[in-house]
Amino acid sequence: MTTTTDFDAVVIGAGNAGLTAAATLQRAGVRTLLVERHNIPGGCATSFRRGRFEFETALHQLSGVGTEGQQYTLRSLFDKLGVADSLEFVQEHDLYRAVVPGQYDVTLPADWAGAVDALELAFPGNRTRVEQFFALVREVTYWYTAALRKTPAADIDPVFFHQALRPLKDVLDDHFDDPGLKSVLGAYWPYIGQPPSRLAFHEMALMLYGYIEFKPWHIRGGSQAMSSALLDSFSAAGGQVRFNTAVEAILTERGRAVGVRFDDGQEVSARDVVSNTSLPVTYAMLGDDAVPTAVRDDLATRRVGVSAFALHMGLDGTPADLGFTTSTTFVGVDLDDDRTYASWRSLEPARNICVSSYDVAPIGFAPSGASHVSLLTLQYGEVWEKVPPAEYARTKFAYAETLLDLAEKAIPGIRDAIEEVDVATPLTVARYLGHPGGAIYGYDQDRTESWLFRDSERETHVPGLHLAGSWAGPGGFQPTLEAGHRVARRLLRTKAA
Numbered sequence: 314m315t316t317t318t319d320f321d322a323v324v325i326g327a328g329n330a331g332l333t334a335a336a337t338l339q340r341a342g343v344r345t346l347l348v349e350r351h352n353i354p355g356g357c358a359t360s361f362r363r364g365r366f367e368f369e370t371a372l373h374q375l376s377g378v379g380t381e382g383q384q385y386t387l388r389s390l391f392d393k394l395g396v397a398d399s400l401e402f403v404q405e406h407d408l409y410r411a412v413v414p415g416q417y418d419v420t421l422p423a424d425w426a427g428a429v430d431a432l433e434l435a436f437p438g439n440r441t442r443v444e445q446f447f448a449l450v451r452e453v454t455y456w457y458t459a460a461l462r463k464t465p466a467a468d469i470d471p472v473f474f475h476q477a478l479r480p481l482k483d484v485l486d487d488h489f490d491d492p493g494l495k496s497v498l499g500a501y502w503p504y505i506g507q508p509p510s511r512l513a514f515h516e517m518a519l520m521l522y523g524y525i526e527f528k529p530w531h532i533r534g535g536s537q538a539m540s541s542a543l544l545d546s547f548s549a550a551g552g553q554v555r556f557n558t559a560v561e562a563i564l565t566e567r568g569r570a571v572g573v574r575f576d577d578g579q580e581v582s583a584r585d586v587v588s589n590t591s592l593p594v595t596y597a598m599l600g601d602d603a604v605p606t607a608v609r610d611d612l613a614t615r616r617v618g619v620s621a622f623a624l625h626m627g628l629d630g631t632p633a634d635l636g637f638t639t640s641t642t643f644v645g646v647d648l649d650d651d652r653t654y655a656s657w658r659s660l661e662p663a664r665n666i667c668v669s670s671y672d673v674a675p676i677g678f679a680p681s682g683a684s685h686v687s688l689l690t691l692q693y694g695e696v697w698e699k700v701p702p703a704e705y706a707r708t709k710f711a712y713a714e715t716l717l718d719l720a721e722k723a724i725p726g727i728r729d730a731i732e733e734v735d736v737a738t739p740l741t742v743a744r745y746l747g748h749p750g751g752a753i754y755g756y757d758q759d760r761t762e763s764w765l766f767r768d769s770e771r772e773t774h775v776p777g778l779h780l781a782g783s784w785a786g787p788g789g790f791q792p793t794l795e796a797g798h799r800v801a802r803r804l805l806r807t808k809a810a
């Protein structure tokens with residue numbers, strides 16, 4: 314017996330994964346309603362205005378795009394979703410500049426040979442070791458991809474099984490003696506939110522491979538341009554969207570998801586519900602009785618991941634005036650990554666920041682003669698949840714000063730060039746996204762939480778409920794954009810079967 318429903322599918326949340334899931338479903342003829350509590354699409358992938366500046370909220374370096382001649386997965390995804398022609402990608406030519414005052418100041422170009430040369434110049438005598446390390450990065454990435462494509466284990470080179478899950482720190486220690494060189498090669502670790510001693514080597518291998526082989530990118534018009542283009546594609550295919558509307562309950566019948574209730578009390582029925590919000594919020598919306606025991610047990614053991622503390626700044630000066638040579642600069646106080654990671658649970662002065670200039674390769678946000686720069690460090694939400702409300706503003710601005718102190722070490726004079734500044738803490742991120750702790754990558758992305766071992770995306774245990782986004786798989790832009798499409802395709806396959 315078939316029952317008539319208001320929609321075939323409801324997607325909760327218009328973050329990256331919600332948008333690609335909704336666009337994929339609607340373009341395949343599935344009548345889809347997209348519901349978003351904020352007034353714009355994108356989740357993290359948004360921008361906002363302050364004074365004469367537009368500020369990018371979250372995107373620092375987009376992976377997965379690839380060049381015209383060597384396209385990678387996101388270009389074909391955007392093509393499939395009909396947005397490729399409306400997006401203009403802006404290439405960053407360097408991976409990053411990494412600075413630890415008194416220790417090193419190295420810029421790595423985004424190509425294998427250039428990066429080897431730069432490292433040899435900064436740390437003479439290590440050329441062969443760097444080449445061997447990069448060869449291992451390529452090999453592990455190759456076999457990781459083969460494993461994802463279901464290559465039988467017997468056909469996969471043992472190097473993958475020996476190296477992929479080892480801590481990055483151990484693999485770096487195998488190759489190098491110089492602590493500075495190891496630190497430069499590990500500089501991307503905050504992008505995953507786990508220090509080299511806890512980070513599985515394959516995570517860093519994939520990231521280095523992705524950025525060196527397929528380059529880091531910005532988007533002209535910021536990540537908001539991408540989010541808006543995805544929404545347009547969804548709407549043009551006939552999809553319906555409701556902004557300023559939070560889903561407060563997922564309705565079930567005999568254990569199956571059958572619709573949602575909004576915060577204004579209205580209910581809509583649907584055959585499938587795709588949730589792009591966090592797992593704790595999704596399952597809380599089901600109500601205690603409907604959460605399967607397996608899910609309840611799993612959730613009880615999970616660790617909410619790290620959030621962000623960011624300064625979005627409009628600077629009175631061009632990147633050249635201010636001394637920017639690269640789009641992305643990592644600045645650390647010393648080489649102790651474990652201590653830096655521990656500091657994310659305290660309010661001690663920021664020990665590591667990512668400085669992003671959006672005008673070395675311009676994305677079109679800053680007025681002529683000015684530039685848009687963000688300073689970012691990671692912080693666990695729990696630290697900020699403990700700050701008394703009366704102390705919040707003072708604490709936030711005092712902590713922001715510590716990021717500026719660190720930025721001054723690499724870009725002297727940056728503080729004096731500030732014309733506009735907006736400061737976001739983990740509480741700001743939590744308020745905008747509705748995620749516990751304001752977590753930006755979902756759960757901690759260490760080896761025990763890895764989606765290789767906990768595939769929440771496939772296992773909701775609730776028929777009709779599907780999960781897409783950073784809480785059900787890896788966080789970050791490329792993974793979540795791809796996750797929404799993957800989950801929607803899986804749903805379409807079950808309909809076709």
Ligand SMILES: Cc1cc2nc3c(=O)[nH]c(=O)nc-3n(C[C@H](O)[C@H](O)[C@H](O)COP(=O)(O)OP(=O)(O)OC[C@H]3O[C@@H](n4cnc5c(N)ncnc54)[C@H](O)[C@@H]3O)c2cc1C
Pocket residue numbers: 325326327328329330331348349350351355356357358370371372373374558559560561589590591594621623689742745746747748753754755781782783784788789790791793794
């Ligand atoms: C400051 C910052 C910097 C970052 N830097 C990078 C970077 O450089 N590179 C990178 O790859 N990643 C970065 N990230 C992380 C990346 O942006 C996220 O991992 C990714 O965008 C998450 O996408 P998502 O699909 O999980 O959805 P999210 O962006 O988490 O969006 C979820 C959406 O669901 C909506 N929602 C929640 N609950 C409800 C409800 N009940 N009803 C309706 N709607 C609801 C929210 O409003 C939101 O729009 C950064 C994030 C931040 C905040």
